[in-house]
Amino acid sequence: MTTKMLLRCGxxxxxxxxxxALNVAGCGIAAESFTPTPVKAPLTIQEARALLTxxxxxxxxxxxxxxxxxxxxxxxxxxxxxxxxFFLSSHDVRRAAAIALGExxxxxxxxAPSLLDVLAEDPSAPxxxxxxDALGRIGSRVAVPRLAEHLGxxxxxxxxxxxxxxxxxxxxxxxxVGSDGIYTLDESGQPLIVVQARLWWHTLGxxxxxx
Numbered sequence: 001m002t003t004k005m006l007l008r009c010g011x012x013x014x015x016x017x018x019x020x021a022l023n024v025a026g027c028g029i030a031a032e033s034f035t036p037t038p039v040k041a042p043l044t045i046q047e048a049r050a051l052l053t054x055x056x057x058x059x060x061x062x063x064x065x066x067x068x069x070x071x072x073x074x075x076x077x078x079x080x081x082x083x084x085x086f087f088l089s090s091h092d093v094r095r096a097a098a099i100a101l102g103e104x105x106x107x108x109x110x111x112a113p114s115l116l117d118v119l120a121e122d123p124s125a126p127x128x129x130x131x132x133d134a135l136g137r138i139g140s141r142v143a144v145p146r147l148a149e150h151l152g153x154x155x156x157x158x159x160x161x162x163x164x165x166x167x168x169x170x171x172x173x174x175x176x177v178g179s180d181g182i183y184t185l186d187e188s189g190q191p192l193i194v195v196q197a198r199l200w201w202h203t204l205g206x207x208x209x210x211x
Contacts, residue, residue: 041066045073052080052097057090064096068103075107082111085131091124098127102134112140119146125155132158136165144169144210148201151194163197172200 039062042048048070051063064084067077081104084097098115101108112135119131132150135143147162147169160183167174174196176184183191 045070045076049077049080052077052084057087057093060084060087060090060093061096064093064100067100072107074100074104078104078108078111081108082114085111085114085118091122091127094118094122094124094127095130098130098134102130102137105137106139108134108138109140112138112143116143116146119150125153125158128153128155128158129161132161132165136161136168139169141169141210144205144208148197148205151198151201156191156194159194160191163191163193166197166201166205170205174200 039056039058042051042063045067048063048067051059052067055063063077064081067074067081070077078101081097081100084093085101087093087097098118101111101115115131115135115138119128119135122128122131128150132147135147144166147166150162151159153159153162160178163174164177166172167177174193176192176196178193183193186192186195
């Protein structure tokens with residue numbers, strides 16, 4: 001017998017947490033929003049980079065979430081966003097940086113190694129969720145084995161985010177991708193999408209060249 005379960009995790013509906021909305025809900029995970037103190041959004045990529053370097057946590061969050069709106073110029077802020085992945089005093093800053101890098105997508109490929117480090121080491125599950133989602137959006141194939149490792153993460157939300165990221169990168173469609181954040185659990189209480197991803201990894205994925 002299978003059951004349905006609503007899973008809440010760290011990818012926010014950002015329309016409620018910043019001055020501009022970014023569409024990050026495509027990963028299919030229901031989210032808890034974070035609400036930083038309203039601050040003035042940066043008007044230029046140069047201003048955003050400056051705030052990411054020396055701003056308050058609230059300013060860094062606003063700047064991070066503004067960066068993808070600058071189009072091709074967003075690439076210029078990738079080094080500053082990458083540095084903010086390790087901003088120890090605020091997990092919301094780290095999460096906002098990961099979300100922004102995911103929105104920048106393939107243009108943020110250089111940040112993939114740092115994102116993988118954060119996925120492995122960050123104590124905050126919402127940050128790890130956002131990091132896994134970012135890796136999926138960036139689409140770096142070298143990330144697949146590390147994402148597969150975290151299909152066993154202590155957080156079920158992180159497991160799902162990793163399965164979704166692997167699916168995005170590889171175009172492999174796992175069973176039950178969820179609808180509005182509702183996922184089917186198997187008899188042992190595991191999300192079917194994670195079970196399917198693990199099965200794929202052990203039977204095929206680990207024997208594929210990901211370099």
